[in-house]
Each structure stands twice: as C-alpha cells, then as structure tokens.
Amino acid sequence: MLEDNQKPLKNSKYKGYQADLLPKTKRQQTWGTFNYFTLWMGSVHNVPNYVAVGGFFFLGIAPQYIMLAIFFSSILIAGMMIFNGKAGSKYGIPFAMSLRASYGEKGALIPGILRGCIAAIMWYGLQTYTGSLALLILIGKIWPTFLSLGGDFQFLGITMPGLIAFTIFWSLNLMIGLGGGAILNKFTALLNPLIYVLFGGMTIWALNIGGGLSEILAYIPQQISKEYAPLIIFFMIINANLAVWAAPGVSASDFTQHAKSFKSQAFGQFAGLVLSYGLFAFSSVTILAGASIHYGVDTWNILDIVTKWDHLAATAFATLVLLLTTISTNATGNIIPAGYQLAATFPKKISYKQGVLIASIISFLICPWKLMENQASIYTFLEIIGGILGPVLGVMLAHYFVAIKQTLVLDKLYVTKGTTGYYQSGINWLALSITFVSTVLSFTGKIIPSLSILSGFSWMIGSVSAFVLYSFSILIFKSSTNIRRK
Template structure:
C-alpha cells in the first residue's frame, strides 16, 4: 500500500502538482477524534457569533428557544462537515482537488475562487481588523499612553496605534496560516481549555449578577415577536448554519489529515455539538445577563469585558477572544485561501505562496475602510454565502449519488490541458443547477414573493441543488462522466 501511494504521488508530481496538493500518505494522516474535537471550539466562540446572538433576541424569541435553535444547528453543521469531508478522508486530498470532480478541471476554479479567494480573503482582512480592535483594548489595559501615540497621524483613516495593532495582529494570523493544520491543531489544543474558563466563567458571572429567572425572561427593549415562532426558530438555525457555509464547502482541507472516517466523524460531531452547547448557554446568559445588569442592551462581549474592574480578568478574557479570532481566521479563511490559490496554478504555486498572496491582498483592500459601510459588506458576503450552499449540494449529490463514493484520482490529477471528463473541463449541469439554486435561495432579497425562502437561504440552496443535480445526473453512467471528450488522447 505504501509503495503504491508513493508511486501515485510521484506520477502526479511528474504532471506538475506540488506536494501541498498531492494525496496524503497513510503516514501523513495522523489526525484523530481529539484533534477535530479541539479544532472547531475556537471557531464557535468569537465576537461576531456573540453579536449574532444579540440579533436573535430582536426576533422576539424566548431565551430557551434561542438556546435550543443554536444547539440544533450544531447537528446540521456537524452532519454537513462530516459528509462533505468524507471524500477528503478517503482519498487524502484537499478541497481544491475534490471540487474538480463535481465542476470539472477548469469549472472548479470559479466556485473555488469564490470560496477560497473572494470570501476567504475578504473575511480574513475583516477578522484581522476586528481582532486588532480587541488587541488595542489589550494594549490599552497595560499601556494607556499607547492609545495616543502619533497624535493626529493617520493613513487611509487609520491612526498610528490602530495601524500598529492591525499589522501585529495580521502578522500573527499569517504565521499561523503558514504553519497550516499542524500548527493550528497545537494552537487550538492550548486555546480549548481557556475558552471553557473564560466563556463558562462569564456565564456564571452573569447568572450570579442577575439570577437565572430574569435571564430566561429577558426581552430587549421595544422588541415584539414578528412572525410565526416555529419559522423564526428555523431562521435562527439557518443563520447559525450559514456561518459555516464556507468551512463546510472546504471541509476536505482538514479531513484530508484524518486517520480514518470514524475519527473525523466522531471528532467533528462531538467537537461542534459540545462547543455549541457551551456557546448557546454562555452566549444567551452573557448577553442577557450583562444587558440586564448594565441597563442597556449590550451584545458585544468586548464592550462587556471593558466594563470590568479587574485588570487581570479583562486582560485574560480579551486575550482568549483574540486567540479565538485567530483560530476562526485560520480554519475559515487563510488555510482554505492558501490551498485554493495554489490550485489555480499547481505547477507554479505552493500552499505557502497562496497564504502570502491572500495575506497581501487582505492588506491592500484596507479592511478598516470596508468596515465603514458594514451593511454593504454583509450583503455582499451574505450573497457569497448563499452561493456556497448550492455548491455543497452539488458536491454531496455528485459524490454520493452519481459517483457512489468512488473517485478516480487519475482523472483529478490530470496533465495540464488534458481534460479527462466533461466537455472542455466544465460540468455544465453543475453550473446550471448552482445558478437555479442560487436564484431560488437568494431571490427573496430582490423579489418580495421569495422573501421567506431567502430567510432560510442556506437550507433552500443545499436542498434544491442536491435534488436537481441528483435528478439530472443520477442516472448518468459513471463511464460517460469520466470519459475523455472526443479528440483527446
């Protein structure tokens, strides 16, 4: 088996593929359940997710309904992560290569760039800037005069302390990105217990302040329920799951390291479910408890820790929040971007080249300027997320229904210009299905009649794409799918 794997890698290497994109050998697949258990904790407990919990209260749902919806979301997320990561586990290959099976050698570039290029790079820059604001709080706690350095100096609207904090935090994120999954796993192993201490401790702090009953009865000022409660719970579930649209698409970037399917399935399921149970309880208790205690709706955990009198407690809490931001940025943004950019030109670019290119672009887009118009940002990113749901649907239908869990790697790792399947390297059916699913799931943002569907856009996109692709391609013989177009050798 080992000699066969080495021969296979040498063959693909001779075709111009760099080692970062080659199938992992059995010796390289070392991740067990515990590695996946620790991996996702930091991606759940971050500032944007806690702000999102505050947004759920605006819907007028009860505290228990919100908790339940968040916990149920974890099972959907885990299911998609496990199932869409199965191909990566079986063949030891990253998302950029798995995507070729569904969309074609050339066709994979468009959804790949959408996920690993546009969405990942933009989110990477925004997360770096958001994290740098927390870093400024941390520095200000230790060195108050730092916040006044440079006087009126500013570059593109960013003052000197802000620029220094951003560059330092950006550089730390880039270094974690260079280290890839192995460094990230060590980082999250340290982070994991700190998350339990900080966010679990904050939940206990909030309950001790105001009591559990007021928290369970909390409703923000001036809020009344708008709509059917059952549908609103589904809206909350969709919102939580949609946050994982991008990581779920590229799950194979991490499952390619798994020792076997069972290890990644158990690890990801337990990791996500446990993380979201803690997040559901802690998030609701912290947001509701702090809002009641301070007499104003306070939905940002950074605003809460800034009010604390204890320097040590606020310092430690902000430090852990910074670490969770780094973890989120690595798993959801910079690592997928590195692999995808490398896949654009596999004979010339490596994973580390991809990380560097993505990092530089994230600087050039000046994320602090983009944050000035948050509505436009989130509309843009929401649309991209809505497009990735259908991509997941197509990938799942292709792997499980059409290919029945079997992929010929020689077809994926073809010679440049030698498109062994799909006419001209494009799977037209996949693109047509994706476009139809996107229109149905996101049409409500522009067509009032479809508005209810847009509120559960991720589910609609995945289900429609899966169903249509299975219908159109499910009866197509595999031989015809992998057959070379006429005129090719």
C-alpha cells in the first residue's frame, strides 16, 4: 500500500497507467464500515431478484425453505465478496489489477473482457431495460396518453413510449456511473431508508391481503415443477443466488480498494449483505405469495403487483424506489466494473469515465429489449456467464491465498518500461488452463444429457473445482508455475 507522504497519483512512478488504475493511497481509502454496510442494499432489493424468487416458487419448494435457502446463500455471498476483495483493501488496487496478479498482464485480458466488458455491458443493458419498464408504468399512471405515442411505430421491436423511457433511464444510469464510487456512496445512503419503507410497507400489505403468515407459508403455486427433490432444489436456489453475484464477486476489489481496512470492509459487507438478504428473503416470499393469493393468479414480477394498484401516490413511490434500486444495482455490478475494465484493457488511451461512456453506448446499441423477448435466452446467458466467472473466482482466491500467500509486489504488478512482471510471457498459463478445465466441468450438465441435473450447480462446480485444482497444482508443481516472486 502506498503511504500518505508519497507523490499524488498523477505523478506516480507507474507511468502509462490512468490514475483510476493506480494503487490508492491511505488518504484515498476513506470507506468505512457503514459505507460497505449500505453499499449492496439496493442491489438486493431489485426487480430481477424478485422475479428470480418467483421462479423458485415454480420449482415446487415450500416458501419457508425458499427463505432459508436465500438467507444461507447470503452468508456465502458475503464471504465471496469479502475474501476476493482482500487484495483490494490491502493494496488499494481495482479488480483489473487484482486479476492481472492471477493471470498475468496479457492473460488477464480474457477473463477481464468476459467480466468487465461482455457480462457487465450485457447486464447493464438488461438492468436498464428492466428499470425503464418501471419508468413506463410511472409515466403511464401520470400521463395515460403517453402510452399511445407513436401509434404502431416500433424501433427494432420497441415502441416509441418504451424507447423514450429507456433513453431517459439509460441517461440517469450513465450519470451515476460517471460519478463513480463517491457519487454511488451518497446515492445509496439516501436510497436505503426508502427501500425499507417501501418493502416493509409492501410486506405488511401482503400479510394482510394474503390471510396472514400461516396462509403465505402454506401457499402452493397453481403450476409447479416436480422434477427435482426438495433438497436438490434447496441447493439449486443457493447456486442461483451465488451465480447472480458471480460478476460482482469477481470484481469485488473495484469497491474494496477504497476501504480504510480489511476489517471495515469485511464487517460492513457481511452485516449489510446478511441483513439485507435476511429481510429480502422474508419480504420477497411474503409479497409474491400474498399477492398471488389475493389476485388469484401466480404473480412473479413485483412490477405486475404495482401496476394493479389504483392509488397513484403509492404506485409512484413504489416505482420510484424500484427505479433507484435498479440504478444502484447497475452501478455497483455493471457500470463501474465495465469502466475500470475498459480502462485496464487500453490503459494509455481510455480513462475510467471514457470507459463508462463507451460501455453505456454499447449497452444501448445491443438493443437489450430484444434479449427480453425470449426468457430462455436470458437464463442461457446467465448460465454461461456464471459457468465462466465461477472458475475465474476460484483461480483468483487460490492464487492470492495459496500461491502468493496474500503478498503482492506492486512493481511487478504495474509493469512499466524496463521492468518485468510476475510471468515470463505475461501470461499465467496454469491459471488459464485450469479456468478452461473448470469451465468445461461447470457445463457438464449441458454437455452430457444424462447429467443435466448438474446444470443447476454450474457456478458451484466451476468455482470449487478451479480453487481445488489450482491450489493442488501450486502445492505439488510449484516450480513449474513460472511465478516470479522476487
């Protein structure tokens, strides 16, 4: 870690790197426990997560076990974020540089682009489109004729009102992304009280209209799948929740680089995630089950519930909070990582803000509303990204804690003219090889039809196998890893 008495980052000895990628000084590491406690709350209570809980109901498991599986997964998610962010809090480095420590200067490009560019930008677009649907509901409640603007006009499958709502919401996301972590921290501090007012109120409402907690816990959807045993479904839910956090888990250092200490980020993230997910587990199950009982039809999307309300003020408040939580989720999980990764991929040409702008433009051009037309394609995309990023996480954890024993040499990490990095070729071939092998293992259920049940555990298989294989290889074949330690 750099000390306070060193030169400002713009005069850093690591020439050729944008300031956003350089190690943060002690003075720049200002985030305390409360900052991390509030960081992820908006990312938990969002529209896609509620839709996912609706999918858990469809699997045929009892509501109380859905709650328990979600809560248990929060402990694992917190552990993933804390420990993969340890290098960030210790050395003040972002994800792009932490990834380089594991894969090498050149080797990091492949997993970095997969996480910071492809996964982040795709999710960026999808989250923005989901949020724009909520904005469309709000505008339609206030200005009903807005929904008929343009008549039958469509732009690549989206109506004129939908396109306007998407553009407005896309612009809001872009502004928060350009502000970076500092703006995000202030944003989440204002948002979190509103989250608990909304979802606390909706939970009480659902308990009343659903006949009480006993009726909600006894709720059985009209259509359920009986393909798997309850215990298998329980762990499939845990895997699904972990897979949702596969991308933020890999890039945890983008946020822990600002931490005052490891203790502050560890305690803050653990308390924040476990508390948020504990409340989310109860509120999401209660709201969706209560609404389904009341309306007499399975209701999986919280936007469908809000749309049915006749009270304009309640609808407006709920929609506004959902919009803000989507922005928070997008910024923490997609926009900021994409900006940093693009800056790391082209360190001499692109800054963080330029990376955010490029990622934002691409997220618009991919027409994310087209991806939402086919639900199966979304789940396939998530399975692929989760199956790939799980092994990346496993390798990063094994490398930092087993291979280099939590010790980085910044002069080898920030390769400049006349210096050499950790790896002779700029690539850690062992890390890339094990990432590939573990990725294949994570997709075993897709490759071998008779083992299709394993598809529900792709993230677990990929991350665990990568960690075990890499750790074993380091311990047994240490001399052949070409890691330069001095």
